[in-house]
Amino acid sequence: MLNRRHLIAGLGATAAFGGAIPALARASGARDPRLVVIVLRGAMDGLSAVPPVGDPDFSALRGAFPQGGDVKLNATFSLHPSLANFARQYQAGQALVVHAVASPYRDRSHFDGQDVLESGMTAPGHTESGWLNRALLALPGAQRANPKGLGIGGVTPLIIRGQAPVLGWAPSSLKPADADLPGRLQMLYGESDPMLAQTLKEAIDTGRIIGPNSMAGSYGGPGDPKTMEAMAQGAAKLLAQDDGPRIAALAFEGWDTHATEPQRLARQLQGLDAAYAAFETALGPVWKDTAILTVTEFGRTAAVNGTNGTDHGTATVALLTGGAVKGGRVISDWPGLKPAQLYQNRDLAPTTDLRSVAKGLLAGFYDIPESALAKDVFPDSATAKPMQGLIA
């Protein structure tokens, strides 16, 4: 205890000098990395975010969605037009896409999928700590001097909850609002309660409740593009400080696009893209030491459903951007989109383990032994080798 108290006092002294004394991690001239993970809750459609327009079977599956305006990444893949900043970062060699990626979870429940994605376990039900928090605990001494966890939002995302202390921050404008709730209630009441269904319909018709097809947004909730940008800005300001946190987690909502996907996804992706730009701007000189990994619990069906949306699927994309990223490429062992190539004849098949991406990123930034990554950070993940060469 004495040692720890001593250390805390020492850190306090450093902060009091306004950062004039270089932090331990940088004393050796080593990089002082910033790692950000953005969790997209609701299962983001990778086939719309990074459409494989060069795949001969793509247009048959997705013809119902409007095409065009996409930014070409290579012969196979384009980028959704909403992701303009990400496209710029890609062209600058700072952003990359991992396609046909999935966590070990193979069922289609959001709750369980998010548990597995964030806990880093192989099955749901382990919600006491997240893999980013265990990564904080696994950092070697020199790198542990400064890195502190940062959880953004009303509730700290599971991915960074755990034993290691984590700062919390949320924009003051953040409200408990959910743009998707009225549409889901319409379905529920429609099935079970005609009176409440009628009342809800009147509330939507008279503008008292913003209906599911409105573009007015979720007024300040974590699915509102403006809130996404505000969360990113706040996180970046803290990460940019000399004695600030170094590893942050954010969660954006509103990706469960069962209906009118083109309109809704365009809006959500604009929010995500604005968050990327906000990070780049607010991190300023330390953008070059930054990597932002964006993940989601699973992908969506390869084919469009009957309500101009897609249903719960399996593989999707992981997006990686930041000045420290060796970007300008799409990493994919492309499985193809013919019926027999789809997972259970319906979803993009997973060919890359998302844990390999996360482990590769941690290994690229920190001196965490591979054994600790395979045992403590992602238990039972020895077969998912860290992906090499993600960090420049």
Add this chain to the structure above:
Amino acid sequence: MAQTLYDPAIALSRFGLGASEQGAGEQGVSAIGDAQAVLLSEIAQGPPQPQGLAATPDLLAQVFAYQKEKRLARQAANAHDPNGPQKPGRDDNPVRPAVLAEMSARFDGTVTSPVIGFNERMTQFWANHFAVSTKKNQELAVSAGAFEREAIRPHVFGRFSDLLLAVETHPAMLLYLDNATSIGPDSPAASKGKSKDGAKRGLNENLAREIMELHTLGVGSGYTQTDVTTFAKVITGWSVARDNDRAAASGTFVFRAYAHEPGAQTILGKRYAEGGMEQGKAVLLDLARHPATAQHIATQLARYFVADDPPPELVTHLRETFIRTDGDLAEVSRALIASPESWSPQRVKMRSPLEYCCALIRASGVSPKPQAIEAALNAMGQPLWQPAGPNGFPDTVAAWNSPEGMATRMDVANSFADMLARRRPNADARALAQSLFGSQLSDATATAVARAETQSQGLALLFMSPEFMRR
């Protein structure tokens, strides 16, 4: 219907305050076990009694003192007296702290402590039946909670006539319906002429009318305007003591003989001899025993707990129990829960905003600040102890099922989902749905919750589900 008789999930929603995830031990529906036994024990024990709150005379004395300070300061200011008393500050106003303490004692106390909450629901029913409003003036604002504690709670499972007498002699009711200043036209007080402010003082029928129309017989049950006026004369002199009263301590009930209308009176064909305050008590006792009162109370209870158009056999059973037991409210309550008609599995009632708020607090296990609960109740249209009139808040589906109400409930449901997710980040909405609704969880709700995009969305869906909105 047999399999739903004493179903714990129905007991919680129809007769109680909703399943609770508060505190340690068994949570949700599974905390109930034998619903019949729990309901009977809540009747036997009576409602929980809030502790440590000031009594009405103390609360009114504080308000009187505050008003006097303000008056003296105003007089000094008008007289340009720089050495006179200063205007009391906002912090000196006793009303707000009293209201917040009363709210905390309910929403972080009597609402959360009962296992089912039949006793508390009965308290809410009678407090609304004998409604007062905090909006009337500072005296009512400070004492409405104390009125509920002192006049309602002790008698919820007692005799109706005792409840009625406690209510009609409570300072809050006498002030709310203006009887405190009502004066018999032929009383000594009236013969003294005008009051200090020059206004002619006289008879006020307000309380007498509402006792007959709302509290006992019910509108259209056969009493006449003459009965109302005569009854008003009978209860002249039932008042509240002020500072300068020598007869009683400030803020307590006082019978002012010099304001009481002298002489015998005839009401509903019966003659009541002069007897001071005893004359009014005799009338109240007869009103409590009147068959129209039994019919009125039986209908209201059945409507409040079971259905807007309650099964006639249930109303008849409650009325006959009321008459047979001379208004024993424990017996009437036992008759209500023993009737198979009360246990229909259909949820035909809608939770009022107050019931909805109580259910949210118990289901979420969070204890919001009283200011937050107050804001939620105000937004949903049922501010606590603040109905528009002495008829209280309505309790029909039509009254609460509105687009505006749906919108505000959605905001409140979102807030509670958010608070719960913050307090218990590992909360699983699917498990909570099962825990809260038990046998009553529908496939549609279970599926909607399981398919939610986030846990807090799942929780909000749960709080907006038909199982939670209705009872």
